[in-house]
Amino acid sequence: MSEKISPRNRFIQTILRIDKEMTWYFDSHIHLSDPAYVSDMEFILKEMEYLQIKACCVSMDVENSLQTLKLAKDSNLVLPFIGIHPECANDNLENMITLIEDNHTHLSGIGEIGLDPTYVNNPDDAKRQRHVFETLLSYGEKFNKPVSIHSRKSLDDVFEIMTSYSTKHALLHWFDGSKKQLRKAMDMGFFVSYGPVLVYANDKQTLVSLTDESKILVETDGPVKFSRCFEMKSGQITFIPSVIFCASKILGKTFDEMAFSLEKNTNSFLGI
Template sequence: MKTQVRDGGRLLKVLIPFRRHAAVLLYDAHVHLTDSEYSGYLDHVFSSLYAMRIVACSVAVDLETTKKSLRLFKDRKDVIKQFVGIHPEFAAREDLDKFVQVARDNMASIDGIGEIGLDGTYEAERGVPYERQKQVFHAMLALAESEGKPVSIHSRRALDDILAILPSFRLRGALLHWFAGSKKQLARSMDMGLYVSYGPALVYSDDKKVLLKHTRRDRFLVETDGPVRYSRCFEGKPALPTSFLPSVVASAAAVLGVSYGEAAETTARNTEAFLGSQQL
């Protein structure tokens, strides 16, 4: 089966094996299925996930999307892994104590804590104090530590601070989603036993391909970060696990010089280890 993706002005054809009888699952390690962009067709998303054997790690960003996740996905544990958290963008407005209480009350339904983290751009651009972001991030990590849950971390222009903070906590697993650091920061992340994920930008970004080549084979995951739109591929449509993720896996396979099946098996094995990994 072939799918078409757009790289600038070029239309690329990516060969993807037909998967109806495939035994290997694909995992979207980071997607925002509680985003309003998906509200009109979540049933279609669920059906497509089942049909294509894809498991989505759906992240929340505040108390509202956390409650929405708990309501929508409580009976979908076979295809949805629920991550709940306070995103740094919303650190200043959220009631931290209330969020933690809601999370603890529903922890049996929660698979991880995320999207959490720090963002070095939000104080100047959006008025979210960096110190408040740190306070919330520490609280989210403490929650994950106490409940034995993995974390999905946002680290834009804050990666050095995050790498300095993480050793203070004993975490079941930590993912630096949409990794965009340097090769030096990547090497440090690998030494710390962290996971990193790559998304649709891997289809066209030489920088991401170089980073993947320097990533340990047992520490990389794939994601869509939907509903983010990608202007250089997929014609700027909102990202969906079922239509975007196979192309990310195919691109990873090409970068690593392995078959699509081997790349799929590797990312599935890595994601399962991340979701159930031992404490760091």
């Protein structure tokens, strides 16, 4: 004869099952190791735990990458990406290579890396930026790590460079290209991410509707500041549910369906 389960214990079992199956939210691109967050980090990590949010924490340079690694060591909710941002292309590339080689088993990915003519003042700057990008791509390829790519005003150049690499898990963060470039990104198998501007930017809403649903990720790119309904506040990881909600409305899904899809997509990007 089977043992009877009391209503109280049945309730507890149900809660435990729900908690075990709860969907995780992901911020696919945030600079959590930025100095802007230092004073609030303890609170931010508690928010992440409470809301079930994990963060792909990207880095700017060698020093910032060290902070990212420390943060990831302190919390398993922080997924460390290290690299050299195109703004910091003059940083010590050899030191970054050493850092990647010494820590590759602990890394979730390489980033933020890429191209951006905004930070180019002469031909040598452009060459250096491209060299850094290509070198770090090669290390992503070597260690089979996903890469988080900055491609502002440089998408076509990024596409051209990426044809030489077998990196299968590449994210074009904060996608801001044309419909034609979006189709190219989908053809090349890239992931693309959309941020809090999705709440109010019609052009981004259109792009989301045209994106392969299996390639959509969401991000904040914090501590970038946002206008309009965000009142120029720095991006916070707690904005992620709002971005998910907007994406769900655009794609005609429930919030839970969208969150589940994004969790699956992010795990695919991370190679999990």
